[in-house]
Amino acid sequence: MAEALISRLLSRGTYTAGEIAVGEPTAARRQFLLETYGVTTCDRNLEALAGADTILVAVKPQIFTHITADLAAIAAARPLVLSIMAGVPLTTLEAAVPQCPVVRAMPNTPATVGAGMTAIAPGQHVTADHMQQAEAIFAAVGAVVTVPEPLMDAVTGLSGSGPGYVAVMIEALIDGGVAVGLPRATAQTLAIQTVLGTATLLQTTDLHPAVLKDRVTSPGGTTIAGIAQLEAAGVRSALIEAVKAACQRSQQLGAS
Template identity: 40%
Template sequence: MADVYRLGFVGAGNLAESIARGVANSGVLPPSTIRTAHRRPERCAVFESFGVRILETNQQVVDDSDIVILSVKPQVVKEVLLELRPFFSEEKVLVSIAAGIKLHDLQEWSGHRRIIRVMPNTPSAVGEAASVMCLGQMATKLDEERVSCLFKAIGKIWTADEKYFDAITGLSGSGPAYIYIAIEALADGGVAAGLPRELALGLASQTVLGAAAMVNQTGKHPGQLKDAVTSPAGTTIAGIQELEKGAFRSTLMSAVLAATKRCQELSQSKPL
C-alpha cells in the first residue's frame, strides 16, 4: 500500500512549485494531499492547475499537514516560524529548504525539533536537482525515508552532516551558474570557429549534458573518461593544453571555495 500523507508548503515560489509538481507528476503523492497558501492569486492558480489544495493562511497549511516544507526566503524565516510556532505539534515534520539557516536556529524559532534541512538547487525545475539533507535530533527513519522520496521526485538526494552545508552551497547550490558560463563559453568558441549560433549552443549544452551522464552512469572517474577521448597529438589534448594554460581547473576550484566562504559569512549574519 502506498505511503500517503499530507504535504504542505509554506511559501509558494518557484522552488516549491518544482517540488510539488515533481511529487505530483511522479505519483509519490496524489495532488489532493498537497496544500499551500499565498496572497497572490496568480501563484495560487499555478498550484491549483495541477491539483494542489489552496488554503487561506500558512497557519492552516501547517495545521492540515503531516510534513511542512518551509520554502520562504531566508531573511523572513525567523518571522514566519515565530508566527507558526503554536501550530507545530510533535507529530509534524518541518522541512526547511531556506539557504543558510541552520538547524539550531530553525529549532529555536519554531520551538520544534522534528526537523530536516534540505539544500536543493535550481535544476529541480527540470527534474535534475542535486539535493542534500541533514536530520534534526528528533527526525525519525520514516521522516528521512519520506523526505528522501519527495526530493527524488525532482532529481537525486544525498544525506550529509550539517557542517558540510556551506561547501554544498558553494558546489551544487552555486554550481549551475558556473556550468551556464561554461556552456556559453563553449558556444562562443564554436561561433568563433565558424558555427551558426543556434547550432553551437545546442552542441555545447548537449555535450555538457552527455558528459555529465557519462560520469553518472558509467561510474568511471572523470579523469579516466577524459583520457579515453584524448588521443596522442590529437585535437582534444590541444584543447586541454589551452585549458591548463588558463588555469581552468584551479579557477573552478576557487569559485567553489569563494562561494563557500560567502555562504559562511551569510550564515553568521543572522536575520533580525
C-alpha cells in the same frame, strides 16, 4: 521551487492533490495552483499547516520571520518540517518549532526541471524514518545526498552554485564555437549537448573523469591540444577556487 516539488510529487504519485495544502499570499498564484494541480490553497498559512504531518518551508529566507508564529502554533503536533531556505541553520529552524523533527535541505536550480541535486541534513529530533521520508520527497526533483549540517556551506559552493559555473562554461564553449565559424544557434546546441552527454556518460558508466579524459586524448590529437590550453589558463585551479570562494561566502552569509 515549491511548485517544482508539488508538480513532480503529484506526477510520481508520492502524494495526491487532496493530500497537499499550500499557504500562498497571492490570490492569482493560489488560483493558478488550484487550477493547475488541484491542490488545496490557503491565504493564511495556519490553515494550510493545521493537521499537516509534513511541512515544507519554501519561502525566501528573509520571509521566514513572518511565518514563525504560524509554525510555532502547530509545533505541538510534531510534524516533520523540511526547509529549503538557503542559509537558515537548523538551530534557527528548531527554535521556531521546538521538539519537532527538522530537516534542512539545499536543492539547486535544475530541481525545477527534475534534474536537481539536493543535500539534506538532519536535525536533532530526526529519525531514520524521517530521513527516508525527506529523501523520497526531494527525490521527486532529482538526486539526494545526506550530509551533516556543517557541510551545507560546502554543498552550496559545489552543487548550489555549480549551475552558475556550468552556465559560464557553456557560454564560453558557445563563444569558442562562434570564434571558429559555427552559427551561434548551432554552437549552442553542440555545447549544451556535449556537457549533458558527458555528464550522462560519467554518471551512467561510473567512469572516473580522468579515465574518460585519457580515453579521448589521442597522441598528438585535437583534444590534448585543447586541454593543454585549459591547463595553461589554469581552468582546473579556477574551478577549485570557485567552489572554495562560494563555500566561504556561504559561511559569511550564514554568520551575518
